[in-house]
Amino acid sequence: MTLHYINEQTSSLADLMTKLATFVTSTAGWTGEAITGATNGVNTSTGEGAFSKAAQGTNTNDIQVAFQWDTTDPDHLAVYQYNHASGAGNYDNTRAGPWDQDGDSGNGHAGTADADIDDDRHVRITDTPIQYWAFAQSGASLEQYVYVVVEYDADRFNHFGFGEVQKFNDWDGGAFAYGQRHQGSFNNSQAVLSGSTALLDGLAADGGFPLPNNMEEFVATLQIENLPQQVANGMWAVVMGGQSSANLGTDRQSNDGVSSDTDRAHFVGGFRANEIARSYGNLVPSPLSGYVPAYPIMIWYWHRSPSTVYGPMGVQPNVRGIAITNFAAGDEITVGSEVWKVFPTRWRSDSTSTFGTSRHQGIAYRKS
Amino acid sequence: MATQIETGSGSARATSYHDLLDKQLQFLCSQHVATVAVNAAGTGYTVGDLLTLTHASAHLDAVFEVTSISGGGGTGPITGLRIYSSGAFAQQAVSATISAGGTGYAVGDVIQVDGGSSRLPAKFEVTTVSSGAVTAVSLYEGGGAYSSTPSNPAATTQTGRSITSSGTNTANDDCTLTVTYQAIVGTTGLSVTGGTGSSATVDITLAETGWSVDERSENDITINSLDYERIVVLKGDATGLTNKPFIAFGTGTSTSGLTTRYWLSVMGLIAHNPALPFESQDFRSPNYTAANTYGDGGAYLLLSEDTGSGVDEMDFWFFADDQHAFSVVQILESAAISDDGIYMQMHAGLMNRIGTETEDPYPMMIFASSRQRNIPNNAGHVSITGIAEQRHASSGPGWFYNSLTGAWTQLQNDDTNNTPGVEENLMLPVGRPRLNDDIDQVVADGTLQIQTDFFELDRTSATLILRKIPGTVDEFFLWPLTIMKKDSINTDPVNDKLHGQVKDIFWISSDDGTGNRIVNFSEDYVTVGGDRYLIFHNHVHVEPYQYIAVKWDV
Numbered sequence: 001m002t003l004h005y006i007n008e009q010t011s012s013l014a015d016l017m018t019k020l021a022t023f024v025t026s027t028a029g030w031t032g033e034a035i036t037g038a039t040n041g042v043n044t045s046t047g048e049g050a051f052s053k054a055a056q057g058t059n060t061n062d063i064q065v066a067f068q069w070d071t072t073d074p075d076h077l078a079v080y081q082y083n084h085a086s087g088a089g090n091y092d093n094t095r096a097g098p099w100d101q102d103g104d105s106g107n108g109h110a111g112t113a114d115a116d117i118d119d120d121r122h123v124r125i126t127d128t129p130i131q132y133w134a135f136a137q138s139g140a141s142l143e144q145y146v147y148v149v150v151e152y153d154a155d156r157f158n159h160f161g162f163g164e165v166q167k168f169n170d171w172d173g174g175a176f177a178y179g180q181r182h183q184g185s186f187n188n189s190q191a192v193l194s195g196s197t198a199l200l201d202g203l204a205a206d207g208g209f210p211l212p213n214n215m216e217e218f219v220a221t222l223q224i225e226n227l228p229q230q231v232a233n234g235m236w237a238v239v240m241g242g243q244s245s246a247n248l249g250t251d252r253q254s255n256d257g258v259s260s261d262t263d264r265a266h267f268v269g270g271f272r273a274n275e276i277a278r279s280y281g282n283l284v285p286s287p288l289s290g291y292v293p294a295y296p297i298m299i300w301y302w303h304r305s306p307s308t309v310y311g312p313m314g315v316q317p318n319v320r321g322i323a324i325t326n327f328a329a330g331d332e333i334t335v336g337s338e339v340w341k342v343f344p345t346r347w348r349s350d351s352t353s354t355f356g357t358s359r360h361q362g363i364a365y366r367k368s
Numbered sequence: 369m370a371t372q373i374e375t376g377s378g379s380a381r382a383t384s385y386h387d388l389l390d391k392q393l394q395f396l397c398s399q400h401v402a403t404v405a406v407n408a409a410g411t412g413y414t415v416g417d418l419l420t421l422t423h424a425s426a427h428l429d430a431v432f433e434v435t436s437i438s439g440g441g442g443t444g445p446i447t448g449l450r451i452y453s454s455g456a457f458a459q460q461a462v463s464a465t466i467s468a469g470g471t472g473y474a475v476g477d478v479i480q481v482d483g484g485s486s487r488l489p490a491k492f493e494v495t496t497v498s499s500g501a502v503t504a505v506s507l508y509e510g511g512g513a514y515s516s517t518p519s520n521p522a523a524t525t526q527t528g529r530s531i532t533s534s535g536t537n538t539a540n541d542d543c544t545l546t547v548t549y550q551a552i553v554g555t556t557g558l559s560v561t562g563g564t565g566s567s568a569t570v571d572i573t574l575a576e577t578g579w580s581v582d583e584r585s586e587n588d589i590t591i592n593s594l595d596y597e598r599i600v601v602l603k604g605d606a607t608g609l610t611n612k613p614f615i616a617f618g619t620g621t622s623t624s625g626l627t628t629r630y631w632l633s634v635m636g637l638i639a640h641n642p643a644l645p646f647e648s649q650d651f652r653s654p655n656y657t658a659a660n661t662y663g664d665g666g667a668y669l670l671l672s673e674d675t676g677s678g679v680d681e682m683d684f685w686f687f688a689d690d691q692h693a694f695s696v697v698q699i700l701e702s703a704a705i706s707d708d709g710i711y712m713q714m715h716a717g718l719m720n721r722i723g724t725e726t727e728d729p730y731p732m733m734i735f736a737s738s739r740q741r742n743i744p745n746n747a748g749h750v751s752i753t754g755i756a757e758q759r760h761a762s763s764g765p766g767w768f769y770n771s772l773t774g775a776w777t778q779l780q781n782d783d784t785n786n787t788p789g790v791e792e793n794l795m796l797p798v799g800r801p802r803l804n805d806d807i808d809q810v811v812a813d814g815t816l817q818i819q820t821d822f823f824e825l826d827r828t829s830a831t832l833i834l835r836k837i838p839g840t841v842d843e844f845f846l847w848p849l850t851i852m853k854k855d856s857i858n859t860d861p862v863n864d865k866l867h868g869q870v871k872d873i874f875w876i877s878s879d880d881g882t883g884n885r886i887v888n889f890s891e892d893y894v895t896v897g898g899d900r901y902l903i904f905h906n907h908v909h910v911e912p913y914q915y916i917a918v919k920w921d922v
């Protein structure tokens with residue numbers, strides 16, 4: 001097992017993507033897709049990027065992700081996931097953009113304008129991010145992943161990532177990608193608001209105004225095939241909360257000009273809700289006592305009609321949910337031979353009256 | 369870990385509540401078969417055959433399963449075996465003659481052999497006396513378990529008395545016996561019986577299961593006007609640990625009209641002072657409230673009742689290592705299918721700790737199916753529950769030792785669904801902790817939960833059956849049973865804690881692959897990750913969420 005870690009200052013969105021590309025390809029061993037004019041899979045002139053890697057864990061399909069930002073108004077980074085039948089290394093430069101690749105998941109705006117990018121799956125970077133941290137794993141027969149934390153403003157963080165689930169059993173699929181949506185200053189309970197989402201998250205869902213009515217377009221996607229009762233030719237699932245089965249959106253398999261867009265399946269569980277988070281996410285860690293409970297991000301497959309739940313299907317590797325009541329951003333926790341680094345989901349606050357914070361909700365990444 | 373399975377028929381099953389305790393003690397205090405190998409392969413065996421190793425030193429026989437044969441046909445010589453039942457073997461007493469009769473004895477007195485080195489001292493019952501001197505004895509509670517036997521003649525100590533006309537006893541502990549012992553079984557070239565073949569022999573290794581009587585095995589407790597009831601305290605070897613577990617069992621009966629109800633009390637201690645009466649022991653789990661007195665709110669293993677026509681023989685499954693013991697007893701002899709079985713559960717000893725031994729010296733858990741003694745055992749009752757369910761609002765039959773507070777603490781998953789905040793001490797995954805308040809709320813209820821969708825604490829039909837994990841071969845998921853303390857109000861989260869994980873017992877969803885429960889799932893086994901797990905439902909409840917899987921680790 002090889003774990004990779006980096007922490008660097010950044011000066012702009014393009015600078016972050018340039019540095020990240022070096023880490024992802026040179027250190028973590030991913031393929032920088034051959035985008036025209038790209039270095040290590042990123043073209044800062046067009047704001048386009050893509051990485052891929054052959055499945056190493058129990059995943060059956062390669063991990064293929066892409067990104068887009070508006071070079072004229074760099075703020076949000078769109079996050080795409082696709083599943084080209086020929087696997088890693090087959091990014092098609094003849095297509096309109098990263099959203100237009102074969103087997104696209106359906107999430108991430110089909111365009112380059114920043115004003116639209118943040119209406120679909122994205123992560124907010126801004127053009128003046130302060131620093132980023134990246135965590136990755138490589139090695140044969142191990143789940144490949146890259147997790148990125150960006151301090152986009154002083155004490156403000158966003159998270160995005162891609163990789164493969166540590167699966168239970170050998171069902172087909174397992175590659176995932178996610179960005180982060182934050183509901184803003186709507187109220188003081190952003191940590192558990194359905195209009196926010198981070199990681200593989202089983203709480204995100206549409207809601208009453210001002211919550212979005214297209215939350216399925218912001219959430220994590222998971223590449224799956226041949227699951228029980230999955231729709232014919234189904235290739236994707238969304239990981240989210242209580243969304244109607246008719247409102248999970250479709251993928252963009254029609255990008256290949258042959259296939260049809262197909263309904264997405266529903267995965268639940270995850271970071272902020274359901275079986276594991278609900279049971280174990282209420283314990284408050286303390287470095288003083290040495291008791292630091294951090295819970296796994298575990299997911300289930302929910303076929304909606306008739307309502308049937310399978311699983312658990314697996315966990316997001318080397319990342320945990322954690323209450324950071326007694327931790328600051330960047331603190332490290334040593335558990336035996338392992339070192340974990342914790343961050344707020346977005347904005348740590350001890351105030352119950354300040355709007356827009358993520359309170360004491362946190363995410364722990366394995367550093368070593 | 370050792371496992372013993374006695375089902376179906378035969379006197380190896382438990383014939384009474386005292387007999388069940390005898391067998392439990394023999395299992396815990398004897399040696400079990402740790403490994404088995406083929407010595408002579410024999411001929412004509414079939415994969416799946418069960419072969420019995422018996423011996424004069426066997427309190428309980430060992431049983432081996434044929435896992436492979438040679439020859440390419442349906443029968444043949446044995447090439448592979450696995451342990452099905454570990455057995456309980458010991459050097460033990462088999463008979464005794466009187467060396468010195470002593471004085472003050474009465475018929476029915478129980479005397480324990482002193483000396484030697486034993487995990488379970490032998491006892492004899494006085495069968496005849498002459499003017500207070502013992503003239504004959506018979507073996508009582510089996511022959512014990514010795515590593516070295518006392519020299520003959522052996523001194524004795526009285527542990528139980530007969531009822532005299534005055535209600536007192538005047539024995540002077542001056543009876544001595546010449547005891548005959550049976551040596552423990554050898555380890556090579558042992559003949560086995562059963563199966564379709566013949567002439568196979570096996571080689572075995574033996575290992576201590578790891579418990580010993582800790583200077584208290586009383587036979588003079590009076591419960592419900594019966595004065596031969598027992599209390600026995602055992603200490604676990606807990607090899608590698610400084611803090612040893614102590615567990616205790618007591619026998620008793622209750623009467624309701626013409627029905628006599630039999631039960632075992634299960635208790636735990638973190639320390640034991642043999643010099644003090646049992647009711648004076650500090651740090652003991654409830655509920656032996658005073659001499660000869662039990663109260664509700666303890667942990668009671670309800671057993672077969674006698675409604676006037678005798679008691680049913682009971683199937684049992686024992687699981688133990690030198691830190692904990694778990695047992696399941698099926699108390700309805702007439703149950704033709706396992707769905708009709710009435711399964712009672714019992715746990716005593718250490719859990720898997722969360723933390724170091726310094727941080728949590730005594731992660732003990734005590735559980736038995738009922739918090740009450742004098743209730744019917746054959747129908748759903750709020751006081752009868754299972755180790756995963758822990759269904760009681762305030763004073764259930766599950767206890768854990770909280771090392772932070774130094775107190776035995778009662779588990780309470782609550783029998784009212786969807787009421788987090790009432791219960792504080794939970795058994796996950798069924799228990800539902802309250803959400804933190806305000807800034808410490810980092811998770812929410814979400815769409816689907818074990819507690820409200822797959823499990824119904826009011827024992828109605830659950831909304832969903834949790835299906836197996838899909839794959840080339842669908843797999844069951846085994847949910848660890850974890851004890852959590854979560855304060856009911858948001859005062860001091862420092863005390864919120866996971867207190868341990870029950871060893872080798874898991875909650876499992878009964879799914880036949882079509883979304884229906886598995887019929888007659890109990891007593892079957894599943895294989896997960898190469899290990900076998902035996903399945904049992906909770907008491908009389910066969911809803912898909914009422915099953916546990918116990919690691920069959922032999």
